[in-house]
Amino acid sequence: MKNFSTATRALRRRLGTRVSVADDALFRASFDGSKLAFPPEAVVRPRARADIAAVLALANRHGVPVTVRGGGSSLTGSGSPVRGGWVLDLSRWRRIKIDADAGMCHAQAGAKIADIHAAAEAAGWFYPPDPASKKYCTIGGNIACNAGGMHGGRYGVTRDFVLALKGFLPTGEYVEWGRATKKFSAGFNLRDLWIGAEGMLGVVTEAVLKLIPLPPARWTLLTAFADEVTALGAARALFSQRVQPAICEFLDRHSVQCAEIKTGRSVFDGQSGRPVILLELAGSVHELAEQKQTVLAWARSHASAFREAASRDEAEQLWEVRRKCSGAMFALGDSKLNEDIVVPLRNYEKFARALDRLRASSRLPIPTFGHLADGNLHVNIMYHRDNHAEYLHAEKAVGELMKTVVALDGAISGEHGIGLAKTPFLRIQHSPAQIKAMRAIKTALDPRGILNPGKMFEVFKVWEHPRLKIDLPWDHK
Amino acid sequence: MKNFSTATRALRRRLGTRVSVADDALFRASFDGSKLAFPPEAVVRPRARADIAAVLALANRHGVPVTVRGGGSSLTGSGSPVRGGWVLDLSRWRRIKIDADAGMCHAQAGAKIADIHAAAEAAGWFYPPDPASKKYCTIGGNIACNAGGMHGGRYGVTRDFVLALKGFLPTGEYVEWGRATKKFSAGFNLRDLWIGAEGMLGVVTEAVLKLIPLPPARWTLLTAFADEVTALGAARALFSQRVQPAICEFLDRHSVQCAEIKTGRSVFDGQSGRPVILLELAGSVHELAEQKQTVLAWARSHASAFREAASRDEAEQLWEVRRKCSGAMFALGDSKLNEDIVVPLRNYEKFARALDRLRASSRLPIPTFGHLADGNLHVNIMYHRDNHAEYLHAEKAVGELMKTVVALDGAISGEHGIGLAKTPFLRIQHSPAQIKAMRAIKTALDPRGILNPGKMFEVFKVWEHPRLKIDLPWDHK
Structure with missing residues (x-):
């Protein structure tokens, strides 16, 4: 170095x-x-x-x-x-100001997402993006990787809530992209070019975020299915009825088993070891009353069992399962590759079958859960780092997974970005012409190549670098 | 040439x-x-x-x-x-395909917005962006200028509905940005860089658009106010109650007068010559029933009069007024500068006062109407092109208007873009560093400068170029 x-x-x-x-x-x-x-x-x-x-x-x-x-x-x-x-x-740049009239949040780059949520909700507004690490991650980081979370299908991702950005060009000049307004059509859109650029095209110091009215009511339903293909087909049947749940989380049977081992009780009594979908509707009381009927009729015809939360407490218990499953996976291996791939709705079942083939060929546990309303599934390849055979299988499985999702018209990342770990796969997703255009932009804005070099375009051999043996708060172990 | x-x-x-x-x-x-x-x-x-x-x-x-x-x-x-x-x-590239399960529209660049609306609605889905020229303008053009329309405040603009783009780099290489998925976080975001780039950074041939469920019910309310400052203050009071109308259109007294002269009847009986706000709520029947009460209470305390449409026909009559006012303005001059500026909510009243000063100093009629939920107001500077004094006043008034909106933290364009006509004002909106960055991107992607040259950055002396004396369908004369 x-x-x-x-x-x-x-x-x-x-x-x-x-x-x-x-x-x-x-x-x-x-x-x-x-x-x-x-x-x-x-x-x-x-x-x-x-x-x-x-x-x-x-x-x-x-x-x-x-x-x-x-x-x-x-x-x-x-x-x-x-x-x-x-x-x-920039973690100390964490000022948050809510404009309650306009429904906007002015946040410095280091403001934590959970703090933005709390400030918005206190004013009757809602900021939907909610990465699992929301208590730790910042809006600057969320902008850098265009973070999403559970609300993406109905409400959108970080990009959909950024109205304006302030910060610095790589050359050190202060700039402002957009204004605190919902329309802005003057000049090239560098605001959105910065979003998802992983800190390589500029330094974000402040963002203006659009908020939406806080839904007054929520309703949670847990559904179990015979198998993954049935569950994913059912999800498609639900969306085709123009129902847009605020959240629609899928846990395959492997994820369910992890949660059950961890908590010592079944996720859904009588449905132990079956894949589940956890749904949340959000809206006015009357709106929910209407939608509930549609969703219950759907559950009756597709699910092997379903249970609605009778109270917020009971709903919280159901969500607890979802939150536990990720950390619980460490029972299957000390190392996890959490791959945030995206698959289009029409290819859900094909993807479920491909995952089963990947499990068979890699002989690794690959519990999968994620956000069905936007196709962003977290495929967790579990292995023991000191077991050389598992290590090699994991490396191979990631490569095969990425080829599969691109062949199914999906994306190699839905919310984490490329960084170092996904650099070997960027060329599966993007053609040489596309990468050439991206690199031309990088050179144009950062001629000395000082901002976050070595990321995205240069292939990093992640398997040759030992990872720190350390537990981080967002591992949820 | x-x-x-x-x-x-x-x-x-x-x-x-x-x-x-x-x-x-x-x-x-x-x-x-x-x-x-x-x-x-x-x-x-x-x-x-x-x-x-x-x-x-x-x-x-x-x-x-x-x-x-x-x-x-x-x-x-x-x-x-x-x-x-x-x-x-590309006007013959107009194929439209609705993916009714996923709620997406695949449209070729030449597909007309009205045709996209119709295809989506036939499948129970809704594509909100709706420029006034929707029967004539294409999705390619809407992407080029990041078009908006009346639904921007609640639903967003073109950018907010574009999931993926296909097309060509200026150098002639075919590329695809994004996929038909709601999440995509792999590589720099050239999709959004193309949006609003006015055809200078690439040729869009096809877009994948996100759709939302078609709201089953709508409700229209016409409100009149003592004066513009009262009307704009009232709008702010409404939004601060977390009410998000699907449409919230403002017509100042000058626009109302134009419509009244054109149609020969008053816009609102007993309120002739007063500014109006035309509101539309959209949602489920029950949702509307709830919101209507809030909106009616608001109208009682702020408006000088209000009238709700008892039927779709009656609502259509109210919307007719809004549609007529733009064409009706040609009674005030044979030439119109329709400036699609944006002002943040908190500065609405300041802007109304500034407009009155502009009318006094220019001695020109400047009827103003527009989209209050996103601050995108159409300021129409009317003049007679063969009257030299009016011509000079109009030229000066546009410049003053642009300085005013930027001083009020607004935008010189919310949905039309820069093109040739707004090139003299780009440097009011953007700092030299911002423009340098935009031009660096242009050079990086289009080294020979072949795509739509002469736009955006080079100052075009619009007042030295005679405009064709021709009526176009979207003039609504």
Whole structure:
């Protein structure tokens, strides 16, 4: 890894105590949720915009890599400073202001999603994107990977709620894309180009988010099915009736088994080990009363059993199952590849069959759960890292999974992004012309290549890098 | 204007009858809704993707400008081939396919918005963006300028409904951005970079659009107010109650007067000459029943009078007023500058006062109407083109209007884009760093500068160019 000590000395002269080179600070900034660790030379905690401009100016002068960091919970390595250099830590930029009249939230990049949820709800508004790591991840990180969550099918993903962004070009110039308005059609749309660019095209310091009215009522239904193909076909039958649940979570039988082992009780009495779909409707009381009838009729004709939550408490118990299943999977292996692929609705059953073939060929447990209303399924390839055979099978299985989803007209990532971990698969998803266009944009905006280098386009051999043996809060172990 | 006759001969050899150089074809392709006319050398009507690739390859080889054309209804000149060259006419690429299970529409670039609406509604789905020119304009053009319409406040604009795009890079390579899925987080987001890029960064041939369930019921209310400031303050009070009308249209007293002169009857009996707000709620029958009570209570405390439509026919009569007012304005002048500015909610009243000052200083009628739920107001500066004093006043008034909206944290365009007409104001909206970044992207993707050159960034002296004296269907005269 290149040494930037001259530049780092200049940085410390310029920003003083805002720059840390202490071992523990460098260690904590060396990895993200991928647990792929690369030590930076300095961590900068800017206090003002001018500090960020100064960091970027120095980085451009000396060619120093700069990796922006929020909660550090990315699962792909997009937050790991793979080329060393400096980490720009915006986790203290966490101011949140709700404009209750306009239904908008002004949030600094380091604001946590759970805090945005709470602030919006206190004002009667709702910010739907809800990654599982919402207590830890920041809006800046969510913008970087265009994060989604359980509400994506009905309400959309981060991109659908960003009205405006403020921040810095890689060259260090302050810019604003869009305004706090719901329409803006003046000039090229760099706001959306920044969304999902994984911190490679600019530094986001602030976002204006669109909010929607908080649904006054919710209703939860747990349904069990004979098998995965039946469950997925049933989901399609539901959507074709123009029903849009706020949440529609699928747990295959393997995920259900994990949850049952973990909790010591069955997810659905009498339906033990069967795949389930957990549905939530949201809206006005009267609206729900109407939709419930449609959904119950659907459940009667497709599910092997169903149970509606009689109260918020009971609903909470049902959701508990969904939350537990991810952490519970570590009973199947000490390592998990959580692949956030997307499959179009029409190919759900084909995908379920392909997954079964993958389980057979890899001889690995691959519990799968996820968001049926948008086809974003979390395929969890479990293995023991010290078991060489499992390790090799896992590596091969990921590659086959990615080819399968692209062949089914899907996406290799729905909400995590590419980072380091998915770089081997970018060329399955995108043609050479598409990648050439992306790289041309990168060079145009970041001629020195200082912002988050080594990500997305350069193939990273993830299997040659040991991952840190560390538990992180969002592992939910 | 440069001559490209060698290239045009090569084009005709290559594409035969798909290329027209007939005078009437060249004339019809020489202008758009801006009526700023510049003759092209050839019009190409491609039959297959390979034709488009061939056009772009030749254009790059010979440096020929290529302007893509759909319905030709742009109001900014973004569709006028200002540098000559070739017009690529996609108006016959109009296939529409509804995926009724997934709630998606696959549309070729030349599909008309009204046809997309009809196809979606026939399947119980709804595509909300609805520019006034919807019977004429195409989805390709709507993507080019990120068109909006009356539903923007609640549902969003074109960008919010585009899931995937297919088409060509300026260099002639076929690309696909995104998939027919609601989540996609793999690689830089060129899909959204193309949206609003006014045909300067790529040629869109096909789009996958997200649909939402068709609301089963609608309810219309007409409200009149003492004056504009009262009306705009009332709108803010309504939104602060978390009510999101599907439509919330404002007509200032000048627009109302135009409609009354045109139709010979008052818009609202007993409220003649007063500003009105026309509201539409949409949703399930029960949902509307709840919301109606809130809206009626609001009307009682803010409006000078209100009337709800007792039937769809009566509602249609109320909407008729809204549709008539735009064409009716030609009684005030033979020329109209329809400026689609955006103002944030909190500055509505300030803007109303600024408009009154503008009317006083310009001594021109400036009837204003528009979409209150997203702040996108159509400010119509009316003048007689042969009256030199009015002409000069109009030119000055537009400039002052643009400075005002940007000073109020708004946008110089909410749905029309920049084209030629707004090029003098781009630098009011965007800083030099922002424009430099946009131009860097243009150069990166279109190194020969062939796609729609002369737009957006180069200042076009619109007041030195006579506009065609011609009536177009979407003028609604």
